[in-house]
Structure formats: C-alpha cells, structure tokens
Amino acid sequence: MNILVCVKRVPDSSENEIRLNRAGNDIDTDDLVYAVNEWDNYAVEEAIQIVDKVGGSVTVVSVGTEENEEILRREMAMGAESGVLLSDPLFEDADGRKLAAILSAYIDKNKFDLVLCGAQADEGGAQVGGMLAAMQDKPFASLVNMIEVLDEKKLKIGREIEGGSQEISEIELPCVLSIQTGINEPRYVSIRGIRKVASVEIPTLGASDIGFTDTPLRLQKLEYFQPELGAGAEMLEGSDEEMADKLVALLQAKGGIK
C-alpha cells in the first residue's frame, strides 16, 4: 500500500512561550523552536505500522520553506521511505483551503492508496484533511483512532466520538483519513534511522512542477489575542505546585472542600 502522510512544521509548544507579534494578528515567530505537528507524527507512525504489516511505502510531504526539510528528515528517520518538500513563493501564507489545494495538486501527479493527515495542528484549523478529500473526490473519515487493513480495497477504521464513544466503519480505498493522537505510540527516532537519512537529498517541487495555480485566500486572519478576563474568572499563575496550592485555598475559601 502506498501511503502519503501530510506533515506540518509548527512551533513546539513544549519549547516555546508563545507571544503575540507587534501587529497583533499572529504569534511572534522570532526565536521559536519548531517541530513536527504532534498529530502528524501519529499519522506517520500509523503509516509505518501499516506498511510493516502489508508492505508498500510511506512518503511524507510538507508545504513550506527549506526549513521544513528538518521535519521531513525526522519522519524519514522514523521509517518513512521518502520525503517531498512542496515549496514556492506562491505557497506562502496559505490558509487551510490553499494548503489542501497544493497537496491535492501534488497527489494528482502521484498515485497513493491512502492519504493520512493529522486531525489538526496546534495552531491550525483542522481543515486540510476534509478539504483535500473533497478536492480529490475521495472518501474521508476524521478523528481516526484505529485502522485495520481488510484487503486491497477496504479498511476498517475506528473513530473517536465526543463523550468517549467509539464508532467502527468501513471505508474504501483510496481514501483520506485524519488521524487522532493516541492511535498508536509513535516510536522515537533512533541514531541508526538518523544516519540513514541525514544526507539524503529531499526533492523540492514548486507550483509549476505540480501544476498548481494560485487561489485567492478566502480566510484572512485579522487579529490574534488572549481574551480579557471576564468577571468571575481568575487565571492562576506560578508553578504547578503553586497553582495547585492556590486552587485548594480558593476551593476551601468558597466552601468547595472542607
């Protein structure tokens, strides 16, 4: 089974303190440490496990600048066979729809049985998977937390439903799935994996290579801010221990615990 996994480079929320930029319409991207989007990492692990079971290959693709090579290489060190960078000045500042259109153009020129995306990204809108499936006119399932290959034509998939319920469905290949965290336990990259891919050339494709023509942005970010505290709300600050102490004191003061 040939599987494509779409991966995004995002600010690593465990490494950064996220601040607003001067214009107040986005986060300040200076000095941020980036990593592969967590959901996408689960998707890559799932793809590798499927290929380990039924054969095939895993390709990882990312839209961005040459800095995205770092995350492609990381996912290849995990076990993805090849990586592709889609990079072009036309791709800059893409919204979810445009990202899906770029990926769709790439998929048009290549044949994949299964396309996986992370269900969402830390700073994203959870749009790409669904839109990509629609553009490709392929079946789609979101928030997938279980995949079982039934045969060359069909997958059995599990979906996580709000409230803790589980839904099991069948879906025809080729299809697009958006992957929920927890579907597996992503492996760590090993030194041996790193050595294999550290100097591998990663092909870069531009708009003309994939036959992409620009589409206007339909979603324009205007503002980005942390809401003012409303009446009756209080944000606790400090270390975990300090916040826990304050919380206990507050609950005691209000009669919540005795």
Place this chain on the structure above:
Amino acid sequence: MSFELSKEQLMIQKMARDFARKELAPLAAERDEKHLYPADSLKKMGELGLLGMLVSEKYGGEDMGTVSYALALSEIAAACASTAVIMSVHNSICCGSIEKFGTEEQKQEFLVPMTAGEIIGAFALTEPEAGSDAQAIECSAAKQGDHYLINGTKRFITSGKNGGVTILLARTKPEGSDAITAFLITPDMPGFKVDKVEDKMGQCASDTVDLVFTDCKVPVSRVLGEEGKGFTVAMSGLDAGRIGIASLSLGLAQAAMDEAVKYAKQRKQFGQPIANFQGLQWMLADMAIDIEAARLLVLNAAAMKDRGENCTMAASMAKCFASEMANRVTGHAVQIHGGYGYIKEYPVERFYRDARILTIYEGTNQIQRHVIARELLKKGK
C-alpha cells in the same frame, strides 16, 4: 575555531532531547528519591543507539563520533544526571576499552550486548585506599594455571550492582609499571560480591557500590588486553570519560538555568516578576556566560578527539571548567528560586545535589589541574 553542527549532529541532539524530556524527566525525581535504577530507560536507550555511540558498526555500535556523543549525553543529563553518568561510564570507558583491547570473543560476548543496552558496563579501579593515586591499588590477582584468584575491595563503583560486566583493575605483580592487569568480571563468578551500596548526596538513581572479591576465580580468557597492561587499558578511556562528565555537567547546568529563567518570569514579588530585577538578571547573565564557555570547551575537546588529535589537555580543561561551572550555575538556580529552591518539589534542589560529585569523580579537579599543568610544561613554551 568555530562550530557548525552537521545535520546529523543536530538530529541526534534533538532526538536525545525528545527522548530525555518524555522518558527520563518525568521519572527523575522519583528515581532520585527512591534510589531506583533506570533499567527500563537504559533498555530503550540501547534500542535507540545511545549505548554504543562510539563503538564501530561491526559490534552493533553507531560510530557517531565524540561531538554527537557529547550532545546526546548533555541532553540525557538535562533530564536525569543519574542516567547520564551510567551512560557515560558505559560508553566512554567500558565500551571504549573493550573495543580497543578486547579479543574478538570478548567483543562478541560483551561489546555486542553492551551496544544493544542488554548489559551495562562498570569500571572498577578505585579502592578504599587508592583514589587519585590509582597506581596504589591493592586488589590482587594471582595466576593459578588457567585462571586467576582475585582478592580485594573496590569502592565507589558506578553500576557495580546493576551492571552486567565490570572491568576490574587488579595487581598481578607487587610493583613495577607492568604490575596491573584488567579483567572482565561478570556477577556469576563465585567469590564476587556486591557489598555496601552507598547512600549518596546526589545522582541517587545510579548505584555506587563496594565490590568485594574473595578468591574470585577468573579464567585467563577474561583478561582484557595483556597481563601487565592494565594501566594502559585504564588510561585509554580517560579522555572520552572526561569529555563525558564535562558533557553531563553542561546538560545539568543548562537544565538548571532553564528552570531558573522559567521561575524568574513566573514568580512575582513587589508586584512584578522577579526577572525584572537587575540583581537576578545579572545572575542569569553570569549563568549563561558560564554555560556557553563550557559548551565551547566541551565541543572543542570532542572535535579534537574526533580529528584524532591529542585532546588530553582539552578534555581535562573541559571537565574541570564544566564541573565547577555546573556547581556555580545550579547554586545560582537554587538562589533564584529562593526558599522553593531548597524544596524537593522543585528540580533545582536535585540539580544542585547532582552537581556536587562532578568535580570529584572521573579524576578530581585537582588531578585535572595536575594533568593540564603537566601537559603545559611538557610543551616547553
């Protein structure tokens, strides 16, 4: 001289950081408190290639070079110094000596499982009456036909209890420069006993023990290197060992500074974060300068080693400076935390205790200065 880490080195640094933060950091405080050996984590580290970083591929190692090794060890130390010291002794000294001096059989029997993390190495040189004066060891090995009978006590042996193989230095002759021989000891040998387990100030998740040998019968096939060449074996791992401890110091100090920065931004006094006060800012700046200087010394010594240059002086300088730096920086980190820094709930309390041994083991800093002065005077400048 300038450093630009290669893609591969950056990836290894990131991979070690990722592993250390997810696997080691959450367990470090409990392991310290309960003196729990990090067996599970070491097994995973073996699978990832972190326990054979300097060994050739032929024996399951990664042959990654000392710079990559120093970067990885620093990241492990930033999460758990106890795990880092086990990794350092295992990689720098044990794997290194066996690869350099072991027979093919010995390498297959020990080095291959060591690089896979299936067994951890210990190195037994120090004795109750022989520390810095390593030539004064009394532990004896008397040859009797096809085996040796070993008698004596080894002290402060890292991984002596939980390791699977110990490189033992023992006296095969009363005196002379060829009086000491290295042996490969396994815990199943009759007459080998793990005695006192030390109750230490820091690095509590790594075991530090007395090993007692009473007529311990060791086959001739377990001599590492040649009889009488034990000191050469012992000295061969020193440079890598010192770079290892210097890297550990660097990682620990970086973790302490990161905690101090985080705390100083959160903690409010006099109506504002304490990071706004210049007194604390200057402490943080001094910590950053100290860490950066140590980083350059460590990476320089490692790069010299990778280029095959004599790095004895550079390795001693890195160990000496970085270990003292780690004591200064962890001390500052406690100070910035105020009373909370003295409480076990905050990691800087552990960092401070873990740092104290760094100027003592792997050659005291007095010995390092002796080495540096000797190298300096030898050059005749």
